[in-house]
Amino acid sequence: MPFLALSGLSKTYPGVRALDEVSISFEAGEVHAIVGENGAGKSTLIKTIAGAIVADEGTVTIAGRSFADLTPALSRAQGVEVIYQEFNLVPTLSVAENICMGLSTNFFPDFKRMRETARDLLAEFGVDISPNTLVRELPSAQQQLVEIAKALAKSPRILIMDEPTAPLSLAEVDSLFAMIRKTKARGTCIIYVSHRMDEIFAICDRITVLRDGRHVATLATGETDRDTLIRMMVGRELTRTYPERSGSSGDVVLELDALEGNGNAPISLSMRSGEIVGLAGLVGAGRTELAKTICGAVAADSGVLRLDGKEVVFRSPRDALVAGIGLVPENRKEEGTFLEKPIRWNISIGALRFLTRWTTINRPAERKLAEAYRDRLKIKTPSLGQKVGNLSGGNQQKVVIAKTLAARARVILFDEPTRGIDVGARAEVYALMAELAAEGIAILMITSDMEELLGMSDRILVLHNGHLVGTLARAEATQERVLSLASGLKEDKAA
Ligand SMILES: Nc1ncnc2c1ncn2[C@@H]1O[C@H](COP(=O)(O)OP(=O)(O)OP(=O)(O)O)[C@@H](O)[C@H]1O
Ligand SMILES: [Mg+2]
Numbered sequence: 078m079p080f081l082a083l084s085g086l087s088k089t090y091p092g093v094r095a096l097d098e099v100s101i102s103f104e105a106g107e108v109h110a111i112v113g114e115n116g117a118g119k120s121t122l123i124k125t126i127a128g129a130i131v132a133d134e135g136t137v138t139i140a141g142r143s144f145a146d147l148t149p150a151l152s153r154a155q156g157v158e159v160i161y162q163e164f165n166l167v168p169t170l171s172v173a174e175n176i177c178m179g180l181s182t183n184f185f186p187d188f189k190r191m192r193e194t195a196r197d198l199l200a201e202f203g204v205d206i207s208p209n210t211l212v213r214e215l216p217s218a219q220q221q222l223v224e225i226a227k228a229l230a231k232s233p234r235i236l237i238m239d240e241p242t243a244p245l246s247l248a249e250v251d252s253l254f255a256m257i258r259k260t261k262a263r264g265t266c267i268i269y270v271s272h273r274m275d276e277i278f279a280i281c282d283r284i285t286v287l288r289d290g291r292h293v294a295t296l297a298t299g300e301t302d303r304d305t306l307i308r309m310m311v312g313r314e315l316t317r318t319y320p321e322r323s324g325s326s327g328d329v330v331l332e333l334d335a336l337e338g339n340g341n342a343p344i345s346l347s348m349r350s351g352e353i354v355g356l357a358g359l360v361g362a363g364r365t366e367l368a369k370t371i372c373g374a375v376a377a378d379s380g381v382l383r384l385d386g387k388e389v390v391f392r393s394p395r396d397a398l399v400a401g402i403g404l405v406p407e408n409r410k411e412e413g414t415f416l417e418k419p420i421r422w423n424i425s426i427g428a429l430r431f432l433t434r435w436t437t438i439n440r441p442a443e444r445k446l447a448e449a450y451r452d453r454l455k456i457k458t459p460s461l462g463q464k465v466g467n468l469s470g471g472n473q474q475k476v477v478i479a480k481t482l483a484a485r486a487r488v489i490l491f492d493e494p495t496r497g498i499d500v501g502a503r504a505e506v507y508a509l510m511a512e513l514a515a516e517g518i519a520i521l522m523i524t525s526d527m528e529e530l531l532g533m534s535d536r537i538l539v540l541h542n543g544h545l546v547g548t549l550a551r552a553e554a555t556q557e558r559v560l561s562l563a564s565g566l567k568e569d570k571a572a
Contacts (some may be wrong), residue, residue, distance in 0.1 A: 078141065080105040080266050081126070081235055086135035088121055088290075090467070092459025095121040096132065097290040105234075108257060108267045110277045110298075113287035113310050114499040115471030116457040119270045120162055122287070123237050126268075127159045128152035139235070153179075156234030160224050160241055162270075162470045162497070168213035172199075175212055176227045198226040201259075203252050217244040217408055218360040225253065229260065236260060237268040240470070242276060243496045244407075246360045246525045247560075254280050272471075272499050273526075274303045286310055311501045318504050319532035320511035326351040326535070329386075330519045331371075331402070331488045336380035339366040341543040343380055348488065348519040353510060355534030356523045357559050363543040364523045365407055368490045371521075372397040372404045384488070398427050403486030405477050407493045407523070414477055416466030420458060421447040423465050423476050427484030450479035453509065455502055470497045478506065482513070489513065492523045507533060527556050541565040 079102030088096040095118045103109050111119050124130045126137055128147035136143045139155040166175045173188070173195035180194070195208035204222050212220060221244045228236060242250050257280055261267055271277055277284060278298060286293040286309040293309050327350035335343035341363040348354055358364050369375045371382065373391025382389055384400060391397040394404050414423050424447045425432060432439050432446065447461045454475040458468060465476050474497050481489055494510070495503045510533060514520055524530050530537060537554050539547040539562040547562040 079103055079138075080140060082138040083122070083126070084136050084138070086122070086125055086132045086137070088118075088125065088130065088132045094290045096125070096135075098135070099287070099290070099292045100135075101285050101292060101295060103235075103266050103268065105266050106261055106264045107282045108261055108269055108280055110281040110284040111268060111270045111287060112272070112277065112284060112306060113293075114501055115475075115497075116469040117287040117310070117499075118290040119287060120239055120469060121290075123159060123161075123239055123268065123270065126152065126235070126237060127157055129159075156231075157237065158228040158231050158233035158235070159237040160228050160239065162239040162243075166212045166220055166224055166227070168211070170212060171208060172206055172210050172212060172215070172223050173208035175223055176208075176230050178227065180230060194230060195226065198230055199223075201256065204249075216361060216365075218246065218249055221245060222249065222253075225256065229256065232263075233265060235266045235268070237270075239270045240272065240497055241269070242271065242273065243493075244360075247527070249360065250276070272497065272503075274306065274500070277306075278303070288312060307500050310499070318500075318507060320508050322353075322511055322535070323515065327517060330384065331521075332381075332383040332386075333371070334381040334383065336370060336377050336382055338377035338379070339363075339370045339375040341366055341370065341540075342545075344540075344545045346538060346545065348521060350487070350517040350519050351514050353514050353520045353522060353533055353535050355530045355537040356521055356540065357530055357537055358540035358563050360525070361542075362540040362563065364540055365492055366543075367540065368404060368406075368492050368521070368523060372402055372490060374404070395427075398481070398484050398486060399430070401485070401487040402490070403427070403481035403484055403488070404490045405481050405492060405494055407496070414465045414473060414480075416473075417464055419462045420451070420456065420465055420468070420476055421461040424450055424461075424479045424483050427480055431485070446483055447479075450483060453505075454479055455505060471499055471502060474498055475502065478509075482509075486518070488519045488521070490521045490523070493525065494522060495524075495526065495529060527559065530554075530559065531556065539563050 081103040084100045086096050086099045113119055125132045128149040128151055131146045136145050137147050173191040176195040177191040192208040199206055206219055257267060269281055281298050283295060283297055285295040329347045330350045331348045333344055333346050335345050337343040356364050370377050372394045373396050374394050389400060425443045432443050456475045457472050465473055495506055498506060510520055531554055535551050537549040538545060539559060541563060549558055
């Protein structure tokens, strides 16, 4: 008998059949991947197991007990723990308090024990985070590790992870995998949602494919391969992922002259129009911090920023966007989008100066603009009036990209652009970047995805501990060279 069985689950939202009679069974002690395109229904499926939403039809059976209307409390009582796609920590509490939340029913919390529990769990990960740190002070990769530790602290029988590695870099993915193997050996059933094929083949025993809310197949990992899976997910053949590039670049558009701030040492670099520059580094190297300094989210301590040869100072990302520098941020929930506002509104927010005559917004033009980007980026939604908060994770990311493009930025800083984006749409994002570069836009791409870094960059800059430690031309860049620079093993001459 399977440990967890879903049978005939259906869930309909206005205009969308998110789940369509899905039946899957899961065993104790297996790592079971759920894959599918953005909007395929993965997160919805997970939420029904967690009791966060109730399916219109169907049942969830856990260890022999069937539930038609599971609640979060009931689900947790069955030993289900979920690490959601979007963070769920309390930013104003400490790491220890977050990890131990819900563990004890004592009225007076035992802070000393909490700190010890947290320290032990984090040590198992090999992560060096003080239990006393407030969660809001941690970078997102470390927040994610805390989130995972918090779930493991409850010794769950079913552990569900929705894209757990999105904010992690290679080293942290390794420690996560070690934890998963340990947890699996204890007989826990692990459900693993990811868009990263290499991870799925590395850690999962079986794979379930969803497409448009329907169950397509459940396969043993050893009996399938990447291409077969992608074909099942996308419903068509996908060819080469990385676009051909002409490689020609124009004049220098953006120049940093010893720009220092936000924890980084003075950094000098220049970007030409039409160039895609990859920015590599380990978590904590200062990549996001640099992007934030460039676009004025954080004021620089010293140094000069030049756009088209003229010195500029931005007081906010909005300032920068109007001047022509757009940021597609890493954490869309916090910085990228207004979740309560419609898609159309979010896409056009930075483009209003092109859409406004006197004080009136040209609504038909606004709609056309939004439609154009919906089509170009394949944003999956029944209507552009839909709140962004109701879109699937990957589709929210596409809205953020659309917004920056619509503002006609000439320099775009992409911070982890394909995080949470499915394989099919990933190719679209790459093609789009190549197109933008061909139109003369300069692109700075921060990415922890090695394949993407090597596949897309004309030039790779590597940061280590807030210092620019190396520059690699496309032809000389290899995974080994990037990693050795990123880990501070070798210092190349910085350009
Ligand atoms: N609260 C909601 N209101 C309206 N539509 C919703 C809501 N939640 C989900 N949907 C829709 O249901 C479909 C499935 O969404 P779901 O979040 O399960 O996708 P997903 O497979 O997790 O995608 P991703 O890889 O992008 O995270 C999508 O079309 C989504 O827009
Ligand atoms: Mg999802």
